[in-house]
Amino acid sequence: MPHVFEPAPTGRAKCRGCGRPIEKGELRFGERIPNPFAEGETTLWFHPLCAAYKRPESMIETLAQAPKDVPDPEALERAARGASAHRRLPRISGAERAPTSQAKCRHCHEPIARGAWRIRLVFYEEGRFNPGGFVHLACRAAYFEGADVLAPLLHFSPDLSGEERAELVRACGEAADSPPPSKKP
Ligand SMILES: [Zn+2]
Ligand SMILES: [Zn+2]
Numbered sequence: 001m002p003h004v005f006e007p008a009p010t011g012r013a014k015c016r017g018c019g020r021p022i023e024k025g026e027l028r029f030g031e032r033i034p035n036p037f038a039e040g041e042t043t044l045w046f047h048p049l050c051a052a053y054k055r056p057e058s059m060i061e062t063l064a065q066a067p068k069d070v071p072d073p074e075a076l077e078r079a080a081r082g083a084s085a086h087r088r089l090p091r092i093s094g095a096e097r098a099p100t101s102q103a104k105c106r107h108c109h110e111p112i113a114r115g116a117w118r119i120r121l122v123f124y125e126e127g128r129f130n131p132g133g134f135v136h137l138a139c140r141a142a143y144f145e146g147a148d149v150l151a152p153l154l155h156f157s158p159d160l161s162g163e164e165r166a167e168l169v170r171a172c173g174e175a176a177d178s179p180p181p182s183k184k185p
Helices: 046-052 056-063 073-085 137-143 152-153 164-177
Strands: 004-007 026-032 041-046 093-099 117-125 128-136
Touching: 026 046, 026 056, 041 046, 046 056, 046 073, 046 152, 056 073, 073 152, 093 152, 117 137, 128 137, 137 164, 152 164
Parallel strands: none
Antiparallel strands: 004 026, 026 041, 093 117, 117 128
8 A cells, every 4th residue: 555644533643753642633644564563564654744854765755646635745855855865864863962971973983972962863674763872963974974964853853942952053053164173274
């Protein structure tokens, strides 16, 4: 069966992309995948924008059939095309300040200092998004191959305060605009 957009019949299902509930009546995206545990297919439910970032190919395929009732399909398409162009972007699961300095960065393998910004990663496998560690925010260009990470970072960080979001935007802008001081001539 093809993937679907449909209004959520109840408010009980959680979005696989962000872990938050999908409100009753809210439009949701259902990705049909072969059931990893049994015969037949199973459906993974998402907020549409969460699916665009985390399951871009399925979103692009479904948008191509031009469903009429989807609000702002251009935004979904943009997000999905961006995520689809960089194989690691769908791993983004938000940003946070490291609560301890125990985790190591998946990119540079150095510890992430307590209080430093880090990006949460998840890995998709057989219908599940498994926690996959962290990278330094400062390692984003190298790890994500220069892709613009800010929009998905903000999207998957709903718990940040307005002030923290502004800080994150600033932090992403700064390092991208100017090379590190050591590399200046
Ligand atoms: Zn979601
Ligand atoms: Zn790093």
